[in-house]
Amino acid sequence: MKTIKDIAEEAQVSTGTVDRVIHNRSGVSAKTKEKIQKLLDKYDFERNLLASALAFKRKYVIATLIPSSKSKNEYWYSPQKGLKSAFKEIQKYGVEAHYFYFNKFDLDSYKKNLDLILKLNPDGVVFAPFFYNTSVAFAKTLAKRNIKFVYININLETANNLSFIGQDSFSSGYLSGKMLNLCTENKGDLAIILSQKNIDSHRAITSRVEGFLNYFSQNHPQKNIEKISFENINPTQVKKVLTKALLKNNTIKGLFVPSSAAYTVAEFLESVQLTNIHVVGFDAHQNNAKYIKKGIIDFVVDQNPFDQGYLGVKILFEYLLLKKQPNETYNSPLVIVTKENVDHFMVTSTVEFST
Amino acid sequence: MKTIKDIAEEAQVSTGTVDRVIHNRSGVSAKTKEKIQKLLDKYDFERNLLASALAFKRKYVIATLIPSSKSKNEYWYSPQKGLKSAFKEIQKYGVEAHYFYFNKFDLDSYKKNLDLILKLNPDGVVFAPFFYNTSVAFAKTLAKRNIKFVYININLETANNLSFIGQDSFSSGYLSGKMLNLCTENKGDLAIILSQKNIDSHRAITSRVEGFLNYFSQNHPQKNIEKISFENINPTQVKKVLTKALLKNNTIKGLFVPSSAAYTVAEFLESVQLTNIHVVGFDAHQNNAKYIKKGIIDFVVDQNPFDQGYLGVKILFEYLLLKKQPNETYNSPLVIVTKENVDHFMVTSTVEFST
DNA sequence: CTGAAAGCGCTTACAG
DNA sequence: CTGAAAGCGCTTACAG
Numbered sequence: 001m002k003t004i005k006d007i008a009e010e011a012q013v014s015t016g017t018v019d020r021v022i023h024n025r026s027g028v029s030a031k032t033k034e035k036i037q038k039l040l041d042k043y044d045f046e047r048n049l050l051a052s053a054l055a056f057k058r059k060y061v062i063a064t065l066i067p068s069s070k071s072k073n074e075y076w077y078s079p080q081k082g083l084k085s086a087f088k089e090i091q092k093y094g095v096e097a098h099y100f101y102f103n104k105f106d107l108d109s110y111k112k113n114l115d116l117i118l119k120l121n122p123d124g125v126v127f128a129p130f131f132y133n134t135s136v137a138f139a140k141t142l143a144k145r146n147i148k149f150v151y152i153n154i155n156l157e158t159a160n161n162l163s164f165i166g167q168d169s170f171s172s173g174y175l176s177g178k179m180l181n182l183c184t185e186n187k188g189d190l191a192i193i194l195s196q197k198n199i200d201s202h203r204a205i206t207s208r209v210e211g212f213l214n215y216f217s218q219n220h221p222q223k224n225i226e227k228i229s230f231e232n233i234n235p236t237q238v239k240k241v242l243t244k245a246l247l248k249n250n251t252i253k254g255l256f257v258p259s260s261a262a263y264t265v266a267e268f269l270e271s272v273q274l275t276n277i278h279v280v281g282f283d284a285h286q287n288n289a290k291y292i293k294k295g296i297i298d299f300v301v302d303q304n305p306f307d308q309g310y311l312g313v314k315i316l317f318e319y320l321l322l323k324k325q326p327n328e329t330y331n332s333p334l335v336i337v338t339k340e341n342v343d344h345f346m347v348t349s350t351v352e353f354s355t
Numbered sequence: 356m357k358t359i360k361d362i363a364e365e366a367q368v369s370t371g372t373v374d375r376v377i378h379n380r381s382g383v384s385a386k387t388k389e390k391i392q393k394l395l396d397k398y399d400f401e402r403n404l405l406a407s408a409l410a411f412k413r414k415y416v417i418a419t420l421i422p423s424s425k426s427k428n429e430y431w432y433s434p435q436k437g438l439k440s441a442f443k444e445i446q447k448y449g450v451e452a453h454y455f456y457f458n459k460f461d462l463d464s465y466k467k468n469l470d471l472i473l474k475l476n477p478d479g480v481v482f483a484p485f486f487y488n489t490s491v492a493f494a495k496t497l498a499k500r501n502i503k504f505v506y507i508n509i510n511l512e513t514a515n516n517l518s519f520i521g522q523d524s525f526s527s528g529y530l531s532g533k534m535l536n537l538c539t540e541n542k543g544d545l546a547i548i549l550s551q552k553n554i555d556s557h558r559a560i561t562s563r564v565e566g567f568l569n570y571f572s573q574n575h576p577q578k579n580i581e582k583i584s585f586e587n588i589n590p591t592q593v594k595k596v597l598t599k600a601l602l603k604n605n606t607i608k609g610l611f612v613p614s615s616a617a618y619t620v621a622e623f624l625e626s627v628q629l630t631n632i633h634v635v636g637f638d639a640h641q642n643n644a645k646y647i648k649k650g651i652i653d654f655v656v657d658q659n660p661f662d663q664g665y666l667g668v669k670i671l672f673e674y675l676l677l678k679k680q681p682n683e684t685y686n687s688p689l690v691i692v693t694k695e696n697v698d699h700f701m702v703t704s705t706v707e708f709s710t
Numbered sequence: 711c712t713g714a715a716a717g718c719g720c721t722t723a724c725a726g
Numbered sequence: 727c728t729g730a731a732a733g734c735g736c737t738t739a740c741a742g
Contacts, residue, residue: 003735014713019737027711050405051735054718168699175695185540334696340530341689344523358719369729374721384727406719409734 002043011036022047053321059094060320062087062313063117065127066152068101073286075260075305076104079152082309083126090317097313098122105197105232107131114138118145123320125149126312129156130201148319152312153305154203155329162319165311165330167303169204172282172334173211173258179299179336180212180254180280181220188253190216191226191245195233198259208258208282226252233261238268246274257281262300266291284337292342302335357398366391377402408676414449415675417442417668418472420482421507423456428641430615430660431459434507437664438481445672452668453477460552460587462486469493473500478675480504481667484511485556503674507667508660509558510684517674520666520685522658524559527637527689528566528613534654534691535567535609535635536575543608545571546581546600550588553614563613563637581607588616593623601629612636617655621646639692647697657690 004022008015013032020028021036022045028036039045064083069076080099087097098120103109110131117125118141125142129135129151136158142149143160151164180190192209199205216223228245230237242265246252255277257265262281269277270291281288284302291297311330318324359377363370368387375383376391377400383391394400419438424431435454442452453475458464465486472480473496480497484490484506491513497504498515506519535545547564554560571578583600585592597620601607610632612620617636624632625646636643639657646652670681 004737005735015736016714016738017712020712023737029711032711048409048735050409051718052737054403054405054409054720055735055737056718171695171699175693178693178695182537331699333690334699335688336691336693336696338530338533338691340526340533341691344526344686344689359721360719370720371722371730372728375728378721382727387727403719406734407721409736410719410721411734 002045004047007036007039007043007045011039053093056094059096060124060317061096061098061120061122062316062320063098063100063120063122063125063127064309064313065100065102065113065117065125066309067104067128067130071286075283075285078285078305079128079309079312082306082311083313084309085306086310086313086317090313093317093321095317102130104130104201107134107201110134121145122147124162124316126152126309126316128153129203130154132156132203148316150312150316150326152308153303156203163312163315163326163328163330165308165315165332167204167332167334169207170211170214172301172303173208173213174215175211175334175336176208176256176258176280176282176299176301177212177215178219179301180256180278181215181223183278183280183298184254186220189224189226189249189251190254190256191228191249191252193233193255193257193259193265194227194229195231195259195261196229197232198261202259205258209256212256212258224251233259233264235264235267238264239271242268243272246277252277254278254280260285260288262297263287263291266294266296270294270296284335284342289342292337292339295339298338300337302337303332304335308332357400359402362391362394362398362400366394408448411449414451415479415672416451416453416475416477417671417675418453418455418475418477418480418482419664419668420455420457420468420472420480421664422459422483422485426641430638430640433640433660434483434664434667437661437666438668439664440661441665441668441672445668448672448676450672457485459485459556462489462556465489476500477502479517479671481507481664481671483508484558485509487511487558503671505667505671505681507663508658511558518667518670518681518683518685520663520670520687522559522656522687522689524562525566525569527656527658528563528568529570530566530689530691531563531611531613531635531637531654531656532567532570533574534656535611535633536570536578538633538635538653539609541575544579544581544604544606545609545611546583546604546607548583548585548588548610548612548614548620550585550614550616552587553616557614560613564611567611567613579606588614588619590619590622593619594626597623598627601632607632609633609635615640615643617652618642618646621649621651625649625651639690639697644697647692647694650694653693655692657692658687659690663687 004015004018008018017028018036021033066079067076100113100117102113111134125147135156139158148162150162153166155164155166230241255265260283262279266279279297280299281297282301284300288297288300292300315326319326359370359373363373372383373391376388421434422431455468455472457468466489480502490511494513494515503517505517508521510519510521585596610620615638617634621634634652635654636652637656639655643652643655647655666685673679674681
């Protein structure tokens with residue numbers, strides 16, 4: 001492996017000049033530059049990043065924005081851990097992390113944090129773009145200011161983000177359809193549990209429902225699927241609405257919860273001893289895990305939330321420091337979680353490699 | 356963050372002496388040592404590993420040993436990729452990788468490679484311990500020679516390995532039982548497909564079968580489960596034996612294949628158009644994926660084979676370079692793979708972080 | 711436009 | 727037992 005010094009000697013220039021060419025900095029004559037570039041190419045030069053990082057002093061500021069989680073039982077606790085874990089690994093390169101959190105049901109809280117981020121003027125942002133219109137506008141501002149950004153969990157299909165890390169929501173809904181059909185043995189009616197507040201703020205919910213319905217229209221077009229709607233999923237409303245809905249239609253054998261709140265539904269089913277109704281939902285956070293273990297939630301499609309946070313930061317950092325262009329999309333896996341494997345997930349990425 | 360220099364100044368010694376204390380090298384008076392250690396503790400000193408690695412010259416030799424894979428469609432191709440990917444990341448620290456491969460049905464080929472490894476006399480070994488007795492003896496030799504080693508995929512429960520990375524086989528069999536019962540709707544008889552050669556060389560197979568049977572004895576004790584045995588699973592034998600077995604007992608609705616060769620069975624079922632028989636197997640390598648996509652294999656329990664190779668090398672390397680003590684066990688997840696999610700697995704670890 | 715030199719934080723002979 | 731100095735490979739003011 002050649003070093004900058006080797007290249008410099010062969011080109012009969014100083015190492016400083018080679019460094020300038022490598023980083024495409026100005027102040028090198030076209031002739032010298034060409035000569036050096038040829039050698040760089042010839043030897044397929046890769047600079048020693050250890051030495052580079054050691055000598056390099058530029059500090060990067062990265063902001064992150066995700067929903068706050070009240071406890072570690074909630075979904076967003078995991079991406080948060082992923083973010084922190086990634087920062088822990090890269091802090092030695094002089095990266096400054098700024099964490100922002102918003103209330104995912106409150107547009108104002110979201111907006112307030114966006115403003116704080118703009119005020120901070122970071123080099124990059126990793127965030128979960130809730131609230132479609134607001135996020136699109138924010139993305140435009142970032143692009144204009146040349147602040148790099150990565151979406152996690154929710155994709156916005158704007159052109160100017162660096163990358164998106166998350167699940168294909170349609171597919172995950174489709175898979176949920178299959179799993180619910182399997183555990184109800186293709187019998188009885190089904191219902192989708194919809195919360196208006198979720199739908200408004202979280203773009204993936206709608207795609208999940210589409211995927212779910214698509215599974216049935218393709219495989220069991222005769223299936224009767226109801227929709228049970230709430231303003232907001234919480235124990236009181238769930239009790240009220242579900243009692244009514246399930247009493248009215250006692251042929252319902254399976255419930256699909258396209259948000260991460262399946263545990264709220266499970267809690268209700270347990271309390272009224274409705275043990276013959278199957279539930280499929282999303283995400284294996286602690287709140288859900290409790291009911292997965294009891295078998296009240298039959299299946300959940302998980303998406304390795306830790307990795308979403310972890311990868312988001314890593315990708316952004318590598319782009320900033322090394323100009324390494326990430327993929328446009330990193331698909332989170334569709335992880336099927338059920339009673340028997342809920343405890344067996346190994347969080348690979350937590351094995352931090354402390355370079 | 357304090358540096359060695361800071362500590363040295365405060366202790367009124369040279370940086371060399373601080374370095375000696377940090378690494379617990381001899382040649383420091385008890386008094387000086389204590390003084391320095393106190394400061395180290397006080398500031399919770401962590402040395403800069405970038406600088407350390409840059410200045411450090413010791414080379415490490417790591418050997419790996421896994422079954423050879425004829426094509427990238429086979430199981431062992433993934434751990435192999437994991438091994439290589441890890442080495443690619445750490446080669447800049449001066450690690451020398453030596454890859455060894457054996458025929459997993461041939462004890463002699465295994466032994467031959469063990470000898471080669473001993474001749475190489477590496478600092479560490481990452482390997483899949485097939486052939487129980489031979490592996491146990493090998494482990495003893497390694498321990499005696501103070502060569503560190505990590506098991507991947509198969510656990511030997513010897514006391515002297517650094518770590519084991521792989522699945523809990525019993526649980527994975529148990530989960531397979533549940534999935535097979537689910538897709539057969541708890542109807543009909545089941546059969547386990549056993550290959551003597553696999554059982555002899557691969558210790559996990561037996562535990563998987565135990566787990567599978569345990570699921571039924573706990574949940575459906577009346578279930579009739581046959582065993583169909585082969586000398587070795589290959590298309591010719593499968594055809595011969597299965598034709599006979601499935602004709603004889605046409606109440607069999609589900610097959611459990613406790614090895615990674617479910618595709619061989621699926622191939623047969625497809626060729627004779629036995630579409631009403633469900634199959635559950637192991638591992639989502641390409642050969643199986645083909646039949647998972649067709650729906651002929653209903654489910655497979657995967658174990659993130661890439662990570663096993665990747666983590667194995669990383670853990671060993673970190674121990675060697677940094678004396679970082681790994682966990683005793685890294686449980687690979689029980690990943691349920693079916694038609695709808697087989698394409699959606701994101702291999703996080705392939706996003707190499709090129710420090 | 712280019713080079714010489716200092717420095718990042720640690721490790722390692724070497725000298726005493 | 728301990729220190730001074732050189733060096734790992736790169737980056738960065740500074741000088742010209």
